[in-house]
Structures are given as structure tokens and as C-alpha cells.
Amino acid sequence: MPDALLAAPARDAGIAFVAATTTDLVAEIQRRHDLWPTASAAVGRLTTGAVLFGASLKGNERISLQIAGSGPLRTLAADAWLLEPETIGARGYAHNPQTDLPVDARGKFDVAGAVGSGSLQVTRSSDVGQPYVGVVPLRSGEIGEDLALYLAQSEQIPSVVALGVLANPRGIAAAGGLFARVLPGTDERTVMELEKRAGALPPVTSSIAEGASAYDLLLQLAGDWALGPIHRRNVRFACRCSREKVEAILLGLGADELLALTRRPDGTEAICEYCKQRYAFTPGEVEALRARL
Ligand SMILES: [Zn+2]
Structure with a gap:
């Protein structure tokens, strides 16, 4: 199943839902950079985050995410832009691609340990005008939570961001993410319901590894909220160099x-x-x- 990005508003509530599968994208990045497992998880999450944030891109707009951390990965970067109106291109790298740490007590990649403490910078730019740049200190280093913190602090948007990469010795088995942001003027109760809903979701990678499409992920995320019109985009690896x-x-x-x-x-x-x-x-x-x- 090719990678895809789906976005839809809740029909009767002020929430915008986004879901993406990025398995092929992250596998391509892993191969090109020979990323070791923990580095794959970190770069894959950040690049998936750029794709999810890219759901609202128009024309020549770009979104760039950069992490400067004290951990062995040092710096991580990812960006996303429109290759065509219905195709989003994305790329990512880590300064130290050959970073691998033992899995944590829950058997999960120690992305926080590989990233360390530091900052996350989000840049929104286009071919015209000044870029919009926001920087926040990293809270967890797990990347998803840090992206949500960025939106809360820099753009005053309550949101839920879940990112997942399942890597094994043969490469990337599954990657993808979910993103729900609360639109201006939405009441606090909806925000709380959304957070409760997000807390009850199964890990993104488990769903994708079991065959879930971006559409299945979007429905999972929305739960009881009925969806408005769904906007679909293809996702693929691309670079801007020449x-x-x-x-x-x-x-x-x-x-x-x-x-x-x-x-x-x-x-x-x-x-x-x-x-x-x-x-x-x-x-x-x-x-x-x-x-x-
Ligand atoms: Zn290049």
C-alpha cells in the first residue's frame, strides 16, 4: 500500500484530523543514510511529523523541523513540501545516523536518550516573504510530544501528535502518525475529549503492521466524531538538491x-x-x- 496523508475535519466539532502512513518514505531514508535502529525511529518520527504538519501546505509552502540535541544523534532535520498539488514530498537526516541504544524498559526505542535535551525549531516558509520560525525547548525528546508542545506554546493550538516507527534488523516494518488539532473557538470539553480519545488509541505502528491504511488510522483517531470531507495526498521521498x-x-x-x-x-x-x-x-x-x- 503506497504511503498516504489523509486530512478531514470533524463534521460537528472544531477539530482537524490528519493521519499518514510513511513506511516506504522512512524505509527509503533508512536505506539512503544507513540509519541504525534508534536513529531510524528518531528520523522516521521527525519526518512523519513534517508530513503530518504538511497537511495544510499550499503552493510553494514548506515546513522544516530541526532538533538540536545533547544526545548521540546531535542534530536531526526533516522537511516536507508539495511536489504536486496532491503529492507531498519529504526528506530527513540525522547528524549521526549510526546511533543505536538499547531498547528501554518497555521494549521501545530509546529515542529520548538518542535525542537528549535541547530544542525543536519549526520553520514555515514559502518562496515569498519572511519564514515563520518558532523554537521550543524539548520536553521529552520523544518528538511527538515535543511537536504538540511546540503547537501549544508557539501557535496556541491544543493538539495531539502520535508518531511511530517500527524498525527491525531488516529495515522498516511500519511507520506513520496521527495528528489532531483543535480549531480556534473550540470549547475546553472538546479538547479534553480529544486527549482522552488519543490516550485510548493503540500504537500507530501496531495498526499499520496489521495492515491498517491511512484511512483506517483516520477513522481510529476520529472515533465517535463523524468526519467531514476527506482530503487525500500521496506521500513520497524527495529531495530539493540539484x-x-x-x-x-x-x-x-x-x-x-x-x-x-x-x-x-x-x-x-x-x-x-x-x-x-x-x-x-x-x-x-x-x-x-x-x-x-
Ligand atoms: Zn539531496
Whole structure:
């Protein structure tokens, strides 16, 4: 079943529900970065969070999530944007992809231990205007709870965020997430009902591993709340890098640095930290760039 993102409002209450399956997306990231299990769980959760937050993206808008932590993963980043009106692209990485910690007392990945303490930054941007940036300290390091805390503190939106990645030695078995946010003007009782509902849900990954689709997850999340119109988007791995962007970075090094690079007999290589794509430049190609300055 391909990854999907479904969003729908509650028909008779001020809540917006979002559910996503991201198994293929997280598996692709795991393969590209050779993420070890705890790192897979952390990067997979953050990237799934970017996809869920991306449910409201329009046009050229992008959402970027960054964690700077004291744990062995150090920094984590993920972003999501629209590849086409009905397809969301996402990518993610960790500074230390080969991070793996023993599972905790409940047999769960110690994502909080791998992330440590630090901060979460959320950036909403588009091709025009200033980006909107919010930063909150990490509360749990489990990522889902931290994203909900961000929405509460920075955007005054009560929400529930549940993220899950099930990794095994062969790769990613299941990944996905749920997100419900309370719309402005909704009463406190609805917020409490939503929190109660979220607390009673089975783990997202158990449902996906048992074959649940994004639609099944959305129905699970909504429970007794009837849904309004459902908006569906495809989800897939993508990157924003290109040879032109790498050339611009090389040009930014300046003439002296480029001259030094032309003297490297094997040429110059740049690797995108998000997708691991290699961009190779022969000494002659670097010289041609230098000539543009
Ligand atoms: Zn890339």
C-alpha cells in the first residue's frame, strides 16, 4: 500500500484530523543514510511529523523541523513540501545516523536518550516573504510530544501528535502518525475529549503492521466524531538538491578556494546531506565555474 496523508475535519466539532502512513518514505531514508535502529525511529518520527504538519501546505509552502540535541544523534532535520498539488514530498537526516541504544524498559526505542535535551525549531516558509520560525525547548525528546508542545506554546493550538516507527534488523516494518488539532473557538470539553480519545488509541505502528491504511488510522483517531470531507495526498521521498544548487555553493567559496580545488587531480565531490546524492566535478569543471566569477 503506497504511503498516504489523509486530512478531514470533524463534521460537528472544531477539530482537524490528519493521519499518514510513511513506511516506504522512512524505509527509503533508512536505506539512503544507513540509519541504525534508534536513529531510524528518531528520523522516521521527525519526518512523519513534517508530513503530518504538511497537511495544510499550499503552493510553494514548506515546513522544516530541526532538533538540536545533547544526545548521540546531535542534530536531526526533516522537511516536507508539495511536489504536486496532491503529492507531498519529504526528506530527513540525522547528524549521526549510526546511533543505536538499547531498547528501554518497555521494549521501545530509546529515542529520548538518542535525542537528549535541547530544542525543536519549526520553520514555515514559502518562496515569498519572511519564514515563520518558532523554537521550543524539548520536553521529552520523544518528538511527538515535543511537536504538540511546540503547537501549544508557539501557535496556541491544543493538539495531539502520535508518531511511530517500527524498525527491525531488516529495515522498516511500519511507520506513520496521527495528528489532531483543535480549531480556534473550540470549547475546553472538546479538547479534553480529544486527549482522552488519543490516550485510548493503540500504537500507530501496531495498526499499520496489521495492515491498517491511512484511512483506517483516520477513522481510529476520529472515533465517535463523524468526519467531514476527506482530503487525500500521496506521500513520497524527495529531495530539493540539484547540481545547480551545488554549483552555487561552490561559487560561494570564492575564487581562491576554487583555484585550490582545481588542483585536486581527482576533482571535487559534494554529497547532499539529505539524500546522499553525489555531485562530482572534474578539475576542468571547477575551472569553468571559477571563470564565471
Ligand atoms: Zn539531496
